[in-house]
Amino acid sequence: xxxxxxxxxxxxxxxxxxxAGTTPRTVRYYEEIGLLPGHGQREHGxxxxxxxxxxxxxxxxIRLRDLLGVSLDELKAxxxxxxxxxxxxxxxxxxxxxKERRRISSEAxxxxxxxxxxVRGRIAELEQLQGELSxxxxxxxxxxxxLSEAT
Amino acid sequence: xxxxxxxxxxxxxxxxxxxAGTTPRTVRYYEEIGLLPGHGQREHGxxxxxxxxxxxxxxxxIRLRDLLGVSLDELKAxxxxxxxxxxxxxxxxxxxxxKERRRISSEAxxxxxxxxxxVRGRIAELEQLQGELSxxxxxxxxxxxxLSEAT
DNA sequence: TTGCTCCTCACGTCACGTGAGGTGGC
DNA sequence: TTGCTCCTCACGTCACGTGAGGTGGC
Numbered sequence: 001x002x003x004x005x006x007x008x009x010x011x012x013x014x015x016x017x018x019x020a021g022t023t024p025r026t027v028r029y030y031e032e033i034g035l036l037p038g039h040g041q042r043e044h045g046x047x048x049x050x051x052x053x054x055x056x057x058x059x060x061x062i063r064l065r066d067l068l069g070v071s072l073d074e075l076k077a078x079x080x081x082x083x084x085x086x087x088x089x090x091x092x093x094x095x096x097x098x099k100e101r102r103r104i105s106s107e108a109x110x111x112x113x114x115x116x117x118x119v120r121g122r123i124a125e126l127e128q129l130q131g132e133l134s135x136x137x138x139x140x141x142x143x144x145x146x147l148s149e150a151t
Numbered sequence: 152x153x154x155x156x157x158x159x160x161x162x163x164x165x166x167x168x169x170x171a172g173t174t175p176r177t178v179r180y181y182e183e184i185g186l187l188p189g190h191g192q193r194e195h196g197x198x199x200x201x202x203x204x205x206x207x208x209x210x211x212x213i214r215l216r217d218l219l220g221v222s223l224d225e226l227k228a229x230x231x232x233x234x235x236x237x238x239x240x241x242x243x244x245x246x247x248x249x250k251e252r253r254r255i256s257s258e259a260x261x262x263x264x265x266x267x268x269x270v271r272g273r274i275a276e277l278e279q280l281q282g283e284l285s286x287x288x289x290x291x292x293x294x295x296x297x298l299s300e301a302t
Numbered sequence: 303t304t305g306c307t308c309c310t311c312a313c314g315t316c317a318c319g320t321g322a323g324g325t326g327g328c
Numbered sequence: 329t330t331g332c333t334c335c336t337c338a339c340g341t342c343a344c345g346t347g348a349g350g351t352g353g354c
Contacts, residue, residue: 012333012334013333013334013335014333023318023319024333024334025318025319026317026318026319028336029318033317044335044336045324045325045326045334045336046326046334046335047326047327047333047334048335063276063280067273067276067277067280069217069220071316071317072316072317073316098298098301102295102298102299105291105298106291106295108291109288109292109295112284112288112291113288115284116281116284116285116288119280119281119284120281122277123274123277123278125214125218126218126270126277129214129218129270130267130270130271130274133263133266133267134267136263137260137263137264137267140257140259140260141260143256144256144257144260147256148253150249163308163353164307164308164309165307165308174344174345175307175308176343176344176345176346177343177344177345179310180343180344184343195309196308196309196310197308197309197352198307198309198352198353199308222342223342223343224342
């Protein structure tokens with residue numbers, strides 16, 4: 001499973017956490033719940049070592065967690081579905097029937113569109129809030145202008 | 152403190168939670184940590200009763216919690232600062248020196264601008280993600296088109 | 303009276319934070 | 329050898345979820 005060529009560039013957990021904007025504890029926890037590989041063949045007590053790809057994955061996880069506001073379970077399901085599709089894409093690149101390939105692609109499309117809907121909704125809500133805050137700011141500015149003109 | 156005219160429209164905790172899109176447990180917890188008034192003169196074991204204003208406040212709390220991604224402690228500080236300014240505004244409407252009123256307004260402006268920065272940042276990040284998802288969708292659609300043309 | 307929702311503990315859970323005591327690599 | 333970061337428990341915390349056992353209002 002997850003046969004990973006050992007990356008040339010090796011980071012320890014602290015640096016990985018730093019680069020991804022989080023803490024070592026979070027990295028260990030994500031390994032514990034299966035969000036990060038945990039490259040199994042590590043002896044008990046030995047240091048965890050990571051490559052650039054791990055940093056990227058962690059960054060992406062944190063990004064989606066924060067922006068989509070999903071639980072780690074949902075996040076796991078999301079990225080696992082993504083990976084399953086990536087595997088299928090590679091396996092059946094030329095092989096398999098056109099019908100099957102259509103099914104896979106259209107399933108992927110459904111997932112992407114669902115995510116887009118969440119993102120669009122969040123943007124809309126934030127823009128609404130932004131509008132309200134801008135109006136507030138405008139009122140405060142005009143009040144301040146009046147106050148300084150009154151001197 | 153928080154002398155509130157008893158509202159004519161009275162909801163029980165379940166309905167308040169429903170209208171705000173949350174649960175009774177959350178309402179009780181917010182009362183416990185001081186995010187919601189808890190209209191003190193309730194006898195032990197008696198039902199909590201709320202008005203339309205409470206529903207609005209709860210909605211706003213949940214909205215800010217979800218959109219800004221702040222802790223409940225930060226949220227509390229945020230709304231308390233807001234309320235303190237509202238009180239000042241009412242107290243010193245005509246009274247007090249123009250200098251003091253300028254100070255209050257300009258402090259409020261600083262807070263609003265800080266919030267606007269957070270909101271803008273989040274929108275920018277979400278738009279970045281939206282762009283990436285749109286590109287993915289475009290690729291998937293064109294692949295599907297090719298697949299159906301190949302039949 | 304029968305349901306329903308409410309009440310107050312109080313323990314469980316998720317996503318980590320924070321030491322405690324010990325080992326490993328520049 | 330001296331620091332520093334790492335390791336593994338394991339308990340603490342924040343923001344609630346979830347019963348347990350009981351009371352209150354249409």
